[in-house]
Amino acid sequence: MRTEISEMFGIDLPLFAFSHCRDVVAAVTNAGGLGVLGAVAYSPQRLEEELRWIDDHVGGRPYGVDVLVPGKIDASAEEAAAGGGLGRMLAAVPQEHWDFLGGLLERYGVPLPDFERARASAETGAGGSVTRQGAGELIDVALNHPIRLIASALGPPPAVMVEKARAAGVAVAALVGTVEHARRQVAAGVDLIVAQGGEAGGHTGEISTMVLVPEVVDAVAPLPVLAAGGIATGRQLAASLALGAAGVWCGSVWLTTEEAETPPAVKRKMLAATSRDTVRSRSRTGKPARQLRSAWTDEWDGPGSPGALPMPLQMIVAEGAMRQIGKAAETGNEGAQALANYFVGQVVGQMNQVKPARQVVYDMIEDFAAALDRLNTITAG
Amino acid sequence: MRTEISEMFGIDLPLFAFSHCRDVVAAVTNAGGLGVLGAVAYSPQRLEEELRWIDDHVGGRPYGVDVLVPGKIDASAEEAAAGGGLGRMLAAVPQEHWDFLGGLLERYGVPLPDFERARASAETGAGGSVTRQGAGELIDVALNHPIRLIASALGPPPAVMVEKARAAGVAVAALVGTVEHARRQVAAGVDLIVAQGGEAGGHTGEISTMVLVPEVVDAVAPLPVLAAGGIATGRQLAASLALGAAGVWCGSVWLTTEEAETPPAVKRKMLAATSRDTVRSRSRTGKPARQLRSAWTDEWDGPGSPGALPMPLQMIVAEGAMRQIGKAAETGNEGAQALANYFVGQVVGQMNQVKPARQVVYDMIEDFAAALDRLNTITAG
Structure with a gap:
């Protein structure tokens, strides 16, 4: 599969896997996607250890880090x-x-x-770490590793993050839930927008993926957009690409993998x-x-x-x-x-079986191919 | 385009247009889709007039009627x-x-x-008319016309509606917002499920179209499913088919057409x-x-x-x-x-121009073709 994104990162599959678990990050990167480690729960020391482990397990393949830099905090x-x-x-x-x-x-x-x-x-x-200062330390740790992407989960990334990432040749992504936020992110200098629908797990707005993705794609063109929220299968990946996304960003689906903590x-x-x-x-x-x-x-x-x-x-x-x-x-x-609970999106209803993360990726590819075949049969009819 | 739905109704385009406005219903039916008149606001006498007008304007092409039969009412x-x-x-x-x-x-x-x-x-x-008795009268009026579809907007259709429709050779559709409701509708004998995401206008649940459609498709197979909620463009139509839907059901997008009242x-x-x-x-x-x-x-x-x-x-x-x-x-x-307000889905953000309903259909077809080309380029890459 070739989209702007696969070129940009040298990946086979426009699938970004957000996870707090380094094993998932490495597994998806090794399966041809791009794993992104959620760093918010980590101290700088712990993040350093996690990234060293990932470096040792991905053989130079691309991966990323996600930090949470809140726009407004108390x-x-x-x-x-x-x-x-x-x-x-x-x-x-x-x-x-x-x-x-x-x-x-x-x-x-x-x-x-x-x-x-x-x-x-x-x-x-x-x-x-959910303060500007805390996030700043995590960013410095991350940029000392051969990461290819750094993502900001809440609000536009601070100018210093964009500058440092640019100097290090690392792409900056940002999650948004509205077109207005997407425009602000573009102004802040990000390279890649993750348009995340309200069905997603974690911090979300209320606009659904089906509505948000085409809106954001149109608003930020020619910047590439990843679709997030409601994506756990190849059919949903195909739907996202049909909406104009250059790839997908999945978080929930990894939570029931064998590797997940x-x-x-x-x-x-x-x-x-x-x-x-x-x-x-x-x-x-x-x-x-x-x-x-x-x-x-x-x-x-x-x-x-x-x-x-x-x-x-x-x-x-x-x-x-x-x-x-x-x-x-x-x-x-x-x-x-x-x-007991945890952040998860509405796709939790489709997560009924524990599988290795790699298998989730392979199943997604197979399901994607079937969805595309089906679409082509419909229109050839 | 050929799906189970186009065969079932003899339509060129698996696009169902829900509208309270007879002109929209006729325009979409005449453009190759299937218009469905929302009858809830009408008295039986008024519905009779509206359907007679539609009969005079669609030259025998297929159309339908939607009644609201609440499962639980006060x-x-x-x-x-x-x-x-x-x-x-x-x-x-x-x-x-x-x-x-x-x-x-x-x-x-x-x-x-x-x-x-x-x-x-x-x-x-x-x-x-939002009582069982009121809905019953509307159903009788509708079945006296050459309608091809009768839809129940809330809750499983009463047995008498399914029986009468079957006797008249009219397909029964039902709108659902969860898999559980879809199963209940299947048990009630409907022929077609409309899986409507929470981004839709009007009565909706909270599960988004991206999540709901594949779930419902899997749960009710081989019954055909229409996707509803968040669909106003060809990209969203393509995404819906990628999710496994046999077609789409759109309501909001007609509200800003020239014909809409x-x-x-x-x-x-x-x-x-x-x-x-x-x-x-x-x-x-x-x-x-x-x-x-x-x-x-x-x-x-x-x-x-x-x-x-x-x-x-x-x-x-x-x-x-x-x-x-x-x-x-x-x-x-x-x-x-x-x-002032009115029922409308989140796609209202994409409704920025007054157009004839027919033009909405043509734009959707063109946009759909572009989305499919894009998808095929991605995978051929």
Whole structure:
């Protein structure tokens, strides 16, 4: 398959695989696509290790890194982080939210997380790196590796990221959910737009892939566009190319692969889930993100809730608790199993079988060929 | 183009056009697709006139009728209608809702509708026909014409509709928003499933077309499936066929055609709207329906609202007011223009030009051919 994208990156298949798991990244890159490591959950040290591992396993084939640089984040959190005071960032979380969280875990019979542990997690984890400063460190680490793509998941990449990437000969991609955002990304100097529909997992807007992709393609031409959201099979890949995309960006489909580090309780939920079992909720990060609907989203979005805090404060509240919930879920704690969830798109309904990531790619190619044959039969008729 | 659908109906183009406007229905049927008249707003007498007009204008080419048979409707409304007491149906609307509506119109400077007029509209309009009894009369009228398709917009068609249609040699279609509903429709005996994504205008679920269509195709095979929601161009038609659909069902795209009877103020809003300017709201019918976001949806879905009533009671509340709002909007009343809205999908962002319906069809064919050429170039590369 040849699109602008395959030329641009020297790949056989215009398939980009977003994953937090290095094994998935390497497997897809080695199968002819381009794996993109989601770096948001990593400290700079940990990211360095992950990328070294990937370098050792892809034999020079192209891969990328995705960082989350929020356009707007809570000012108090930004200040606290800039002042080096992650303790102050924790202090910016109202007591009401800790109380709601404590009551929630108690009602579901999940042991309360240790506050010191929450603090430690904030210092090393995602809450901390979702600031401009945190993201900047990750970008520097990434650009020290032979990556071919760096992506910004939220909002236009800062000018410094574009400059550094350009100097390193690395393409910059950005995820968008509206035409307006796409135009802003073009102005910021990105090389590649990922148009992500509201059916996608993680942070999304509300416009569907079917509507968004052709709109964005027209708005940013001749810049290439990847379609994201609702894509897990070759039929959906074919549909995306028909819409004018130069390739696809898939995230959810890797979560139930053999390689994925998805917690077992969540993986089981995903395998059983239908396309109706996701919800767009602010309860994990502070921004609307599609995820498995669970007792966690129901409770935070329900009547007794104080409401989610802005990003990244809600991440600080949610992360420690989610780790605790995950651990308890694995011991068979039913309340924890009811609460457990993770970001995933509506394609979760099509994810019914654990397969190696490579097999997902091969199945997609086969299904794509069948879809194209079908299309050509229709029009030849 | 040849799919199961073109064989089934003897049409050149697997394109179904849902419209409340007979001119659009005839234009699309005459251009090689299949026009489907939305009958919900009509009395049996009016439907008879409309179908007679269509018969006179399509020269025997195939067309269809869509009725709205709700699966669940408010019991008190059903009883009231069954007892012949449309006055009693009006009485089932709580005073709180009339008060909210009155206050709303007053705040926006729209003259209050005359209560007797509201009653008359309930007796002849949509509120009345959205009961099993009302729908039954429309079905009988429709089957007395040479229609080729009868569609049920909400919930499985009643057994009597399927039996009568079968006896008349008319195919039965049903709109669904989930796989579960599709299975129920198959069990009810329909011949054709319309899988409608959440980006569609009117009553919709939340699963997007990109995700829903392949799921439904797999679930109901070998029954043919039409894709609906997010389809206004040939690229989207090509994408739908790639997803496994046998054709497409489009509604929104006709609303800004020359033929459409869309009120001018609403048409102007649609031409100016982007894909972000719709919302799924219960404020017009009592069931979630995607429509232009306007002061009407904001106010009914906002904090001071008593909330929408169940279908069809909310329709009774909304219809008279909407007629009044429409009239006032045409005289330049700014409050009325702010409130005015109508059902439309996210493709409203792509509807930027008034064209004849026939031209929409021709543009779609041309765009489809270009999309297919592109796809074949990609894979030949």
